[in-house]
Amino acid sequence: MKxxxxxxxxxxxxxxxVGLFSYYQSKSIIEEKMAVSTEQTISEAADKLELMLKNYEAISMQFLTDNTFKTSLRNYMEPNENAYEKLTRFKELSDKLQSYLLGNNTIFSISLLPLEEKGEVKPVLAGSNFSNFDFLKTDWFKLASESDGQVIWLDSKKTGFSEGVREPVFGMTRILTDPLTGKKAFLLLFEIKLSTISDGLSKIKIGDTGQIVIVDSENNLISSPNAEAVETKFDTPLNQSDSDSTGSSIAELDSNRKLVVYKPMKVSDWRIAAVAPVKELVKETSRIQTVTWVMALIAMAVAGIAGFFVARMIGGPLAKLRNLMKEGERGNLTVRMNYSSSDEIGQLSSSFNEMMEQITRLVKQTNDSASEVLRTAGELLNASKKTAVSAKEIAVATEEIANGASSLAIEAEKGSSLTNEIGGQMRQVVESNMEMGGSAAVVQQESERGTTYMSDLIIKTNATEEMTRSMVEKVDRLKDSTSSIRKILEVLNNMTKQTNILSLNATIEAARAGAAGKGFMVVADEIRKLAEQSKQSIEVVGQITETIQTEIDETVSALSTAYPVFQEQILSVKEAEQIFKQVQGHMSSFVVQLESATQSIQLLDQSQLVLNEAMTNVSAVSEESSATSQEVASLSNEQLNVSEGLVRLSESLEQLSTSLQQSLDKFRV
Structure with missing residues (x-):
């Protein structure tokens, strides 16, 4: 398979x-050649278009060099002409424009437009129509009127620049000056049929769907095979370049690659461009791709047949040899390879047969040796087991002796440690008792001082109680005095009222007496004023008395509340004094008992020292005995380990011999 x-x-x-490389290489070459060819075509088309535009510029120059036209224009602009003369000059200019228009069927209209609105001077039109002076407000008119005599080419419009245009046109303007003053006077406008350009460009074919267009500097369509696309944005962007040479690029638009070739024009800011899908230009190269895939299918068939025969010639013998080796792996050493050839597979078959012969002889020899080893291993195993049993019994007895000695040494060591710990703790108890004795004496002294302080506190508290009781009685008497003052104030207030009444009566009587009673009236008035002042003073004293009465009531209430508290404080102080006395008595008895306990602990500490020396001697003897027993036990354990190791080796040898015997039994020789 490999x-x-x-x-x-x-x-x-x-x-x-190879096929794909040829396809892509030819595709790239065709793209380059098509780009070069298209550049040449666009360059020629641009040259023809510029020649056509220059012809229109030459026509406009005829107006500047025609003396008859200039004379008629100057007379038409004269303000002192009568209406008939003005109409005659207008007709002369109109006929001149009409003659140029009839002489060139590519021009839709020619217009002579004044730069300013004047009542006598009107636009001279041939084939066009402008209502009033609305053209003065248009953008194209403002752009053209700002020029200094050079030709300005206007972008194409579907409905033209004047009224009544029935097809798309583009414009050309030139400024005409006043022959007398040299100032700008008229704008000469040519409306040229757009079909003049588009019909010529439509004859140039670039692929099946390629198109040639003219765009301005902002990529707006001037001319297109689709007349409805005029005045819209061209969907393919063109690179901005200051160079006048022809340029080309590949644009990616909606996953479609397009060849874009363009050239700027010299007479205007327009550019002529050709756009064609790259896929359409290189569609002939698809044949190479088709041939590549057909050859690939043929190559696949040829490779499959060749590979099949090679695999059968080599794979068959190898598969047979593989099966024989699997039989040998299972233990069948009688298999042999029957393949007669002098190639590498034949040599491999011979080597396989020789290898099987060698393995067969080796297995026979190994089987005989394994039987002998198995018999010897059985005898060695029996002897090892007997030695191991004896060594084990000795080791058990020695280990029991060593364990007893070790346990005795450990217990003696623990007893010695515990005795030392008890001695240390006894010393700590003695020291603690001594400290407790000192602390108890200090506490007893402080208790006595506390008892003395409590006695003094009781005396002072009783004196405070007496003073509080006396204060309460005095405040009660002050309260009664305040009530008497209030009664006196009421009497004085009544007297003031009576004085007021008497002064009023005296004033009335003095008024009755007339002049003789004026002096008495003054005295009565002074008495009334004194009565008023006395009334005010009595009211102030009454308010002060009320305030004193309120504060006395609050003082009496506070003292009445504090008096039971003082009594409870006296009881608490007396109870505290009793507690201090009881503490003092208990501390005296605790000091006596603490001294007795200290003496007993000192006697116990002396006995502990004697016990500690005895435990130390026992621990030393136990450690010597344990060391001797451990040494004997170590030797016994070594002997037991050797015996057990010998038994394990004998068992391993027996198992190995048995395993070898079983392994050899698998082979058939």
């Missing part, structure tokens, strides 16, 4: 690669 695939892939890939 040989077949190699033949097949190499032949087919080579044929396809």
């Amino acid at each position: 040989l077949f695939l190699i033949f097949f892939i190499c032949i087919v890939v080579l044929v396809v690669a």
Whole structure:
């Protein structure tokens, strides 16, 4: 299969690669040649078009050099002419324009348009119609009127520049000056039929669907095979270039490659361009692609047949040899290859037969040796098992002795450690007892001081209670005095009212007395003022008294609330004094007991030292005994390990011999 695939892939890939390379190379060459050819065609078309446009420029120059026309124009512009003379000059100009128009059927209309609106000077028209002076407001008129005498080419329009145009036209303008003053006076407008250009360009064929168009600097269509597309944007962008030479490029539009060839024109800012699909230009190269795929199919068939015969010639003997080797793999050493040839497969067959002969002899010899090894391994296994049993019994006994000695040493070590720990803890307890004794003495002293302080606090609290009680009584008496003051103020207030009434009566009587009672009236008025001042002062004193009364009431309320608290505080202080006395008594008894415990612990510490020395001696003896037992046990374990290893080796040898015997039994010799 591999040989077949190699033949097949190499032949087919080579044929396809050569065919595709030829296809793409020819396609590229055709594209380049078509681009060059189209550039030449477009260059010739541009030259013809420029020649045509120059002819129209030459026609416009005839108006500038025609003396009769200039005379008629000057007389037509004179303001002192009468109406008849003006009409005569107008007819002369109109006939002149009409004669040029009739002499050239490619011109749709010729117009002589004044640059300013004047009542006497009107547009002179031949084949065109302008209503009033509306053309003055158009963009094309403003553009043309700004020129300095050179020709201005106007983009084509479907409905023309004047009224009544029935087909697409393009325009040419030139400024005419006043012969006397030299100022700009008229604009000469030619409306040229667009078919003059489009009919000539339509005769040039670039492929089946290629088209030749004329566009302006903004890519607007001037001329197109489709007349309805005039004044619209050209769908294929053209590269902007300042050069006057012909250029070409490949444009990608909607997944379609197009060849674009263009050339700028010298007489205007227009460009003539040819656009054609690349696929259409190189469609003849598809034959190469078709031939490539046909040859690829033929190559596939040839490669398949050749590969089949090669695979059969080589693969058949190899498959037979593979099957015989699988039989040998299963243990059948009697298989042989019957293939007589002098090529590499025949040599391989001979080598296979010789190899099988050698393996057969080797298996026979190995089978005999395996039987002898198996018998010797059985005898060695029996002897090893007996030695292992004896060594195991010795090792068990020695291990039990070693374990007992080790356990004794461990327990002695633990006892010694525990004794040391107990001794340390006893010393810590002694130190703690001594510290507790000191702390207890300090606490007892502080308790005595606390008891003394509490006694003083009770005395001071009782004195505070007496002072509070006395304050409450004084505040009650002050409250009664305040009530008396309020009564006195009420009497004074009544007296003030009576004084006011008396002063009023005195004023009335003085008024009755007339002049004799004026002095008395003054006195009565002063008494009334004094009564008013007394009333105000009494009111102020009344307000102060009210404030004092309120604060006394609040003080009495606060003292009444605080008095029970003082009594509860006295009870709490007395209870605290009793507690301090009880603490002092308990601390005295605790100090006595603590001293007794300290003496007992000191005696226990001395006994602990004696026990520690005894445990140390026991631990030393146990460690020596354990070391001796472990050494004996180690030797016994080594002997047991050797015996067990010998048994394992004997068993392995027996298993290996059995396995070898079984493996050799698979072969048939």
